[in-house]
Amino acid sequence: MRFPEFSMERMQSTWEHRVKYDLSESGLEALTLEDAVRDLDALRTERLGYANGMGRDQTRALVAAFHPEATRDNVLITTGTSEANFLALATLVEPGDEVVIVMPSYMQLHGIARGLGAKVKEVWLREEWGWRIDLDALRAAVTPRTKVVCICNPNNPTGQLLTAAEVLDVATIVEGQGGWLLADEVYRGAERVAPETATFYGHHDRIIVTGGLSKAYGLPGLRIGWIVAPPERIAATWAMKDYTTIAPATLSELLAEIALARREQLLKRARYLLNERWPILESWAAAHAQELHWVAPAAGAICFFGYSFPIESAEFVDRLIKEWGTMVVPGAHFNAERHLRIGFGMPTRTLRGGLEAIDRALVALAD
Numbered sequence: 001m002r003f004p005e006f007s008m009e010r011m012q013s014t015w016e017h018r019v020k021y022d023l024s025e026s027g028l029e030a031l032t033l034e035d036a037v038r039d040l041d042a043l044r045t046e047r048l049g050y051a052n053g054m055g056r057d058q059t060r061a062l063v064a065a066f067h068p069e070a071t072r073d074n075v076l077i078t079t080g081t082s083e084a085n086f087l088a089l090a091t092l093v094e095p096g097d098e099v100v101i102v103m104p105s106y107m108q109l110h111g112i113a114r115g116l117g118a119k120v121k122e123v124w125l126r127e128e129w130g131w132r133i134d135l136d137a138l139r140a141a142v143t144p145r146t147k148v149v150c151i152c153n154p155n156n157p158t159g160q161l162l163t164a165a166e167v168l169d170v171a172t173i174v175e176g177q178g179g180w181l182l183a184d185e186v187y188r189g190a191e192r193v194a195p196e197t198a199t200f201y202g203h204h205d206r207i208i209v210t211g212g213l214s215k216a217y218g219l220p221g222l223r224i225g226w227i228v229a230p231p232e233r234i235a236a237t238w239a240m241k242d243y244t245t246i247a248p249a250t251l252s253e254l255l256a257e258i259a260l261a262r263r264e265q266l267l268k269r270a271r272y273l274l275n276e277r278w279p280i281l282e283s284w285a286a287a288h289a290q291e292l293h294w295v296a297p298a299a300g301a302i303c304f305f306g307y308s309f310p311i312e313s314a315e316f317v318d319r320l321i322k323e324w325g326t327m328v329v330p331g332a333h334f335n336a337e338r339h340l341r342i343g344f345g346m347p348t349r350t351l352r353g354g355l356e357a358i359d360r361a362l363v364a365l366a367d
């Protein structure tokens, strides 16, 4: 197995603690430990042994609660959505299998599929439709040879989401050809205006949903995620997890349980922050309307801008990082050149500072 470089994560891992203004993040300003746990004293006597490999019954039940038709037997707790995605795909795909990926997308599943020796077919959301899904293109791409269709909803990097009717259409298309559907729903709950995005879970019995606490909940440092799937997939992914992380981090899972019990409150916080900070990015973009085009994000603290500056995205971001101490994500990392993904979930001072730095970089570029 040889995995291709995961360009965006490589860039972020290298620079996120070194740049002054990190606008590459897609989640919301993280909670402090005190914000996350009211009664810290209650944790003092917790024994830090191995946690249950599947996750605790209570944590799994809390996750099942927002996936209609799921029970805790359909849930495996993982180390981040990243591990959930890895286990879900690695237990399904074999060399030579065909995997359809709805693009643009967070490139993890794309890279894992290629690393596993699969043949990847891309079906692109249509930018000219405001990054909506082209159901006819999906219908044409999915065949009886398709092992898995991977979709990220709400979508990273575009911040757009499928309607409940589109979720059903996509599920039906995949079901009709007999393959699996793997839906990464880590941005579910981070809607700016719309009601909570419909989950894919439960539409038919070959659906696997992944998610985690890193985005809407503001708790990426806990590294807690989950897989929601039929019991046979839970058994297969749990067995592979014996080779990856064995069990969730005990303390993280305890904190996750507290967070999931306050889900409504944390999702309200997410909505508040998204609506507080999007106007800052939007008014910056409006001042560049000649050179930028975009669709306002429906979910997630990210906007995907097309641009007409005379420079390729990776080169621009490299200069932005090294000369201006500011990081955004180049479209090249999503196979979408002449685009930039800019986050807006960070503290407003960082957001404003980063946008001013981009302005200075653009002036330098024009000189």
Ligand SMILES: Cc1ncc(COP(=O)(O)O)c(C=O)c1O
Residues within 6 Å of the ligand: 026, 079, 080, 081, 082, 083, 106, 108, 152, 156, 184, 186, 211, 212, 213, 214, 220, 224, 225
């Ligand atoms: C679509 C998507 N899936 C998974 C992840 C990784 O999530 P986690 O931090 O829960 O591992 C990210 C992080 O940016 C993401 O955007």
